[in-house]
Amino acid sequence: MSEISLFENTLLSPEVQAQLPAGHTLRALRSNDYERGFLKVLEVLTEVGNHTKQEWLEQFNYLKQHNHEYFTITITDDKRDQVVAAGTIFVERKFVHKNGLVGHIEDIAVDGNQQGKKLGLRIIQALKFIGAQRGCYKVILDCSEKNVPFYEKCGFKQKEYEMAWYVPNETKAKL
Numbered sequence: 001m002s003e004i005s006l007f008e009n010t011l012l013s014p015e016v017q018a019q020l021p022a023g024h025t026l027r028a029l030r031s032n033d034y035e036r037g038f039l040k041v042l043e044v045l046t047e048v049g050n051h052t053k054q055e056w057l058e059q060f061n062y063l064k065q066h067n068h069e070y071f072t073i074t075i076t077d078d079k080r081d082q083v084v085a086a087g088t089i090f091v092e093r094k095f096v097h098k099n100g101l102v103g104h105i106e107d108i109a110v111d112g113n114q115q116g117k118k119l120g121l122r123i124i125q126a127l128k129f130i131g132a133q134r135g136c137y138k139v140i141l142d143c144s145e146k147n148v149p150f151y152e153k154c155g156f157k158q159k160e161y162e163m164a165w166y167v168p169n170e171t172k173a174k175l
């Protein structure tokens with residue numbers, strides 16, 4: 001089966017592509033990124049789980065059907081044909097701000113061996129571009145205290161507090 005992209009290239013910032021190190025490409029998530037180590041890159045964030053290709057494709061196909069809301073991007077090292085950085089912007093529709101749109105940045109991850117080369121910054125710039133292109137009035141994210149300086153360098157400022165409720169296992173529906 002031929003490879004599928006999550007969304008169209010017009011949403012990928014040409015400025016960000018131009019600033020990447022040689023041999024690196026900014027792309028929408030692709031159906032064969034399972035083989036390119038996308039999930040391995042996410043392991044810098046948290047436990048990912050051992051997906052089979054089928055389980056990966058189930059999630060990819062869901063995102064594809066909702067690709068007006070989910071925009072996951074990658075930076076690949078073309079020589080090795082491997083994903084080295086990734087991130088997502090999720091576009092939420094609200095009633096406030098006259099049916100306003102808010103972009104939520106999620107799951108920013110740079111391969112452990114590739115950190116400190118501005119790939120994280122490029123991912124954030126590319127996601128901000130998508131948020132602006134899709135008409136969001138703001139783009140927000142949650143992060144740990146240690147990453148605050150990184151996001152400040154990416155043009156964000158600290159606001160409010162993050163709150164979380166982890167659903168107890170016995171309460172959680174098995175879907």
Ligand SMILES: CC(C)(COP(=O)(O)OP(=O)(O)OC[C@H]1O[C@@H](n2cnc3c(N)ncnc32)[C@H](O)[C@@H]1OP(=O)(O)O)[C@@H](O)C(=O)NCCC(=O)NCCS
Pocket residue numbers: 044045107108109110111114115116117118119120121122142143144146147149150153
């Ligand atoms: C945090 C992370 C995404 C940053 O990506 P990166 O590619 O390593 O960072 P960059 O090279 O793009 O950094 C851009 C700038 O931010 C600075 N920076 C990056 N991380 C920083 C930190 N934790 N504290 C202070 N400054 C930081 C860099 O020094 C650089 O500054 P400069 O422009 O003055 O040189 C990456 O290190 C990572 O994946 N970490 C593990 C997972 C994680 O914490 N993800 C974020 C979840 S909210």
